[in-house]
Amino acid sequence: MKKIGILTSGGDCQALNPTMRGVVKGLENLFGDVEIYGFLDGYKGLIYGNYKKMKPMEFSGILGKGGTILGTSRVPFKYLDTPTEDGIEKVPAMKKTYKELNLDCLVVLGGNGSQKTAYRLSQEGLNVIGLPKTIDNDIYGTDMTFGFQSAVDVATHAIDCIYTTAESHSRIFVIETMGHKVGWITLYAGVAGGADVILLPEIPYDMKKVYKTIEKRRKMGKNFIIMVVAEGAISKELAKLPKKERKQKIAERPYPSIAYEIADILREKYKDTADVRVALPGHTQRGGNPDAYDRVISSRFGAKAAEMIKAKDYGKLVVFKNNEVTAIPMEESAGKLKYVDPEDQLILEAKTLGISFGD
Numbered sequence: 001m002k003k004i005g006i007l008t009s010g011g012d013c014q015a016l017n018p019t020m021r022g023v024v025k026g027l028e029n030l031f032g033d034v035e036i037y038g039f040l041d042g043y044k045g046l047i048y049g050n051y052k053k054m055k056p057m058e059f060s061g062i063l064g065k066g067g068t069i070l071g072t073s074r075v076p077f078k079y080l081d082t083p084t085e086d087g088i089e090k091v092p093a094m095k096k097t098y099k100e101l102n103l104d105c106l107v108v109l110g111g112n113g114s115q116k117t118a119y120r121l122s123q124e125g126l127n128v129i130g131l132p133k134t135i136d137n138d139i140y141g142t143d144m145t146f147g148f149q150s151a152v153d154v155a156t157h158a159i160d161c162i163y164t165t166a167e168s169h170s171r172i173f174v175i176e177t178m179g180h181k182v183g184w185i186t187l188y189a190g191v192a193g194g195a196d197v198i199l200l201p202e203i204p205y206d207m208k209k210v211y212k213t214i215e216k217r218r219k220m221g222k223n224f225i226i227m228v229v230a231e232g233a234i235s236k237e238l239a240k241l242p243k244k245e246r247k248q249k250i251a252e253r254p255y256p257s258i259a260y261e262i263a264d265i266l267r268e269k270y271k272d273t274a275d276v277r278v279a280l281p282g283h284t285q286r287g288g289n290p291d292a293y294d295r296v297i298s299s300r301f302g303a304k305a306a307e308m309i310k311a312k313d314y315g316k317l318v319v320f321k322n323n324e325v326t327a328i329p330m331e332e333s334a335g336k337l338k339y340v341d342p343e344d345q346l347i348l349e350a351k352t353l354g355i356s357f358g359d
């Protein structure tokens with residue numbers, strides 16, 4: 001009898017449930033009998049021994065369901081060796097739970113920080129398999145994370161909705177998308193939504209270049225502008241500063257987020273000649289149900305994890321590389337981010353189409 005622990009960690013996304021379903025269905029079909037221990041609210045469940053012994057049937061009927069049936073939480077990697085508020089040493093506690101349950105493997109569905117913790121547990125001698133979750137698509141070593149495509153769909157829908165009202169009112173709209181430190185969602189949703197300007201953390205912007213695009217469009221008789229801005233977008237001036245100083249300036253910014261700052265700069269520049277608005281799809285980008293792409297990729301990731309458990313192939317992260325589902329050693333990915341390459345083919349094509357990146 002195989003005993004498998006599973007948990008979902010960090011910010012949620014739309015395809016956590018279908019990924020777990022894929023793992024469990026795969027295990028059921030490969031082993032016949034399997035005991036699943038679902039840890040509640042991510043690593044917290046493993047730390048506090050808070051779990052549910054679950055039947056494979058409990059993972060059925062969730063292919064198209066967003067969120068996570070296990071709950072999730074953030075247990076930051078940088079505080080992994082800091083005891084909990086009630087004095088529990090996290091790593092020893094997690095090892096204890098794993099050992100007491102006599103698990104064969106722990107499957108971790110998580111983003112960058114969660115995969116660093118998974119790697120640490122693997123170094124501590126636990127059998128761990130990682131599955132690449134995040135709407136941000138920033139996990140190093142995989143071309144695709146589950147959740148990303150659904151988030152791009154939501155963000156694109158938001159841009160579509162803004163597009164029509166921006167056109168009716170001849171307004172400039174600054175739409176801010178998620179993505180943490182990277183610009184993948186912004187790039188894809190921006191292109192899909194027909195943005196005039198896309199600003200990414202990886203390509204610091206110059207507002208003068210943005211003005212040029214606005215003015216060029218106005219000359220063409222187009223009085224509405226769609227700007228899609230990543231939450232982590234930064235100006236060329238800020239990018240030049242040393243990291244610490246830059247972080248401080250961002251923290252002291254008198255705006256809730258970058259879109260509001262850019263909107264104010266545009267209001268100041270165009271005074272009475274432009275009506276500027278801000279729109280944020282926010283957490284809707286992580287919400288709702290997985291799209292068809294995510295249901296397929298997450299099922300494939302789940303099947304791969306089950307095959308790896310069968311082969312006792314542990315200490316690896318399941319990835320999608322060159323159109324193939326495969327796995328890489330955790331140390332190849334842990335602690336690294338996958339940024340948008342400013343020379344990415346899609347960026348170059350978008351520039352050919354006339355989209356400005358403010359550079």
Ligand code: F6P
Nearest residue numbers: 011111134135136178179180286
């Ligand atoms: O990592 C996913 C993500 O949605 C990022 O895009 C965003 O920066 C962050 O999580 C938001 O986190 P929270 O849900 O804690 O506000």
